[in-house]
Amino acid sequence: MPSPADFATALAAMTDWRQDFHRHPELGFEEHRTAARVAALLRGWGIQVTEGLAGTGVVGTIQGRMQGRLGNRAIALRADMDALAMTEATGLPYASQAPCRMHACGHDGHTAMLLGAAEWLAAHRDRFAGTVHLVFQPAEESLGGARVMAEEGLFERFPVDAIYGLHNLPGLPLGTIAVPKGPVLASSDTWEVTFTGIGTHGAKPHLGRDATLAAAAFILGLQAIAAREVDPLGTAVVSVGHMAAGDAASPNVIPHSVFLRGTARALEEPVRTHLETRIAEIAQAVALQHRVQAAPRYIRRLGPTVNHAAQAAVMVAAATGTALAVRDDHPPITAGEDFSEFLARIPGAYAWLGTGEPAHPEGFHHNVHFDFPDAALPHGAAFWCSLVERELA
Template structure:
């Protein structure tokens, strides 16, 4: 087989141009229209086949080998953040209120590079690789939309992989684990009903502000006094709206928050626990409360065999000492929704380099990615996908019709 290194080196300048173009023209979740158009054009130019999937933004493309075989997938997120950029780069965002402050432009470039490499050696592997360019990761709506529109409907994808840049890991290292990496995310909505009246006569009314404040404080004990201390859980109230005038006791309050956890069994306990605490504390203030948990995404659950494939590829491409154990985060990632359908592995590519100011966390207005790592990361992804095809080769039986629609 042709050396992947030989395939990647001539693409480096083109990929850097793509990354800069994507960075200059960021589009926020659900509005990635021009980004989608450009991605499809780059894929078409590379000889990749665009698969039909009826979402407004995002794309799925396939590179097929010269023989029938298994199908694996790689996902890259494509959306930007609704914040202004403060990097000072010569190719900074031209959209004032949008910025690729999480590196999704970098992820997209990596996926495009891997697709270009595989399209050049399609005569040397069996099977099919699908590249998923997912919109709306930041709002956790993109993966669900693609799944709802038939991403797994034909039943052909057997394994899926995804990555994220990680500035807290040194450049050239790869964070891979079968254990906890990113948490489940749920949205919390609490409504408080009291009785409105004059601020000078509180004894004749029921203050929703006081009741809501007590609920917020009470929820701080939900974790410390109800959950196993070895099970990480976060309950944060980020929005509290109540009242209309300074001298009127508020009759209602509305609270919004986020709930994070890892253990699926603990996650199941939290709605009843939060509801009980909210209702009982509000009742102690004479008010009524209702708490609702809105499920978003489960925790990342990496498959052991898929993780082993990623580790093997990382050692081959990045070096034997490249693998590090990543520190888990309570941040969430909707890649986990794909893992409910097929085995997968989500991992972090270290990009940190303080000497080049590449150490800002995700979503920081001055966040930077490490473009020097693009060639190696493209090779890593290509190697993962080729290795996974070989892994699944023995499980593939019979002919598969890859002309069928995803829908």
Template sequence: MYSKDELLTKAAGIKPWLVEIRRDLHRHPELGMEEYRTRDKIIEYLTEMGIPFERDIAHTGVVGFIEGGIEGKTIALRADIDALPITEMNEVDYKSQNVGKMHACGHDAHTTVLLGAAKLLNDNKENLKGNVKLFFQPAEETVGGAKPMIEAGVMENPKVEAVFGLHIAPDIPVGEIGVKYDQMNAASNSLSITIKGDSAHGATPHNGTDAILIAAKVISALQTIVSRNVDPRDSAVISIGVIQGGTAANIIADTVTLTGTVRTLHPDVRSYVLKRIEEVVSHTTQAMGGTFTLTIKDGYNVLINDNSMVDIVKQSAIELIGEENVHQLQLPSLGVEDFAFFAEAAPSAFYRLGGRNEERGIVHGLHTNQFDIDEDCLPLGAALQALTVYKYLNEKK
């Protein structure tokens, strides 16, 4: 096992390599389930390091395997590899070359950090008490690659006892991290509501049933679920993002379609809110003489960290960067993260790695066309993931 100073020195020594990887990936972003070049580059780096792997898991996923020199447990590190449909506006020499696609959520950095951790661990694998699986996961931003990877068996043979992952945080300065106990990210569901009325001339609305008016009442009524049905001490969000309906200014619309999203932080609240949505849509629509169809689809589950795993990350970070640079986050995010499925399958911890640098103007948020990172976070992330592995495998009973 490396000492703290040895680990930081070795991580700093591979920074140029990490920067080269990250910038190459950043120049060539690919959307979910289309990460063919990214997959091939990951395979190229694993091959150079002599790390065996399985490819094309859950379509474009890759799983590397580092076998330690001492028999022990198996844990996994996870990175997502897909990009977003955003046109990059940064004028940098590593600007996206794929028009309309951009690594605006830092998955290029996540992939790089995992490759860096793999190198640090693999170079010292004879002192590793156990094994490490490297999960390079597709499609976090779209259909979600975590669940199909699990269904493909990545948590078995050998059985994975714990999973650790991280996400770049543009609101945390580089050199610092954020950890969160219990709930980290919300669960999501998508809504599609089609409201049917009867068309009529706009001058004689009494001859029809106004689907737009019904839709307005439905949207207003849905908000009462959060304000009047959910315990104020819990969290829920219902957002309607798209309204489509009507054909002309003087025609009463006979069809309106609403689409939106639901976010919750507790499984019981999730079930209750979805039940109330169906009741509210049904009763409101019928009371106004219309009919409806409602489709609710599951998205990602709530990401709940295992507190003992968070303790390991926290202690590793304190050793590397000092307690003053380790922030305990108080509030969960209502954003979603499909690492949640790994966290359901095994005790896990997901944390935030600072990438902000105000002096260099690196301040823009995730999913924006000017997002960037301070690349000093890359060796730190690699070292922290590696030390977390050592602590779990060598110290945890």
């Protein structure tokens, strides 16, 4: 099995790619420069390249030929390429040169690690039998690039037995791979409610129907779902992220409507469906109570990311084979991941790559001080190659 030490010489190149991507971050579906560089590097190693899936997606295909056998199994390894609309504050020499664009989730590192693995696999085709599809995915952050890739025929054009994902995790010790059993990440849905009453003079509430009071009751009622309706050992989060009503210049006007928007998270599909049902019911109930109208809407964005047991076991074995520390008991996280779109279609699993304590005390995901530590690149690349050798032996 390849180990991180086998990537000691590749570290300089991977660091160069990673810092180049970091310097030139691109938002979802706009990863033109990143995708072009990925495609050019893959071609340079003799890897078959398909561009343009979901716009900026790139798939590199490597055929193994162990002892002359081509093998008939195929797997996919996925890296996301997109950045966030944030202004970097790291002050690093390779800090973002684009205004309000930043690699604050480490997808620059994911892309560089998979490139490191690609170069190694292309040079060691004799060590596996079967096909590896390297999936460089656009738009993981909020825009659902995985779904677009799948809908544009990713798995029809590149049939695979399993797909694997890897994401950096600050706080998890450097050199550790954590493979959760079952749920890894939560569903991430958006809900909206408009309460419409009758606007009136702030001094004469009895002449109107106050939508703000209904909104207040609704917000309090929402929290009863997680507190009283979902198993305390289960997970449900409902948060209000936006409220809009009236005008700051008109404190003496009771507004005729209130608009609320928020997020709902769950680790299991039945809990997710319960949230969907109950948010609407509570909106209608408080509307009745306050004699206003409620128009709730629930937008299903991402399902929970849930590891398949067999593929999670493969990831644990691959990490063990590379002499990385392994944890198979990592608790789920209530953030969302569009890797769930892949796992809803084919078997697979998702693991965390430990990147240690962040260099900056605030340097966690989606913070302006975040930076992917290059020391983790050989761990990720070795892990990917070990996974290929294990799956396609």
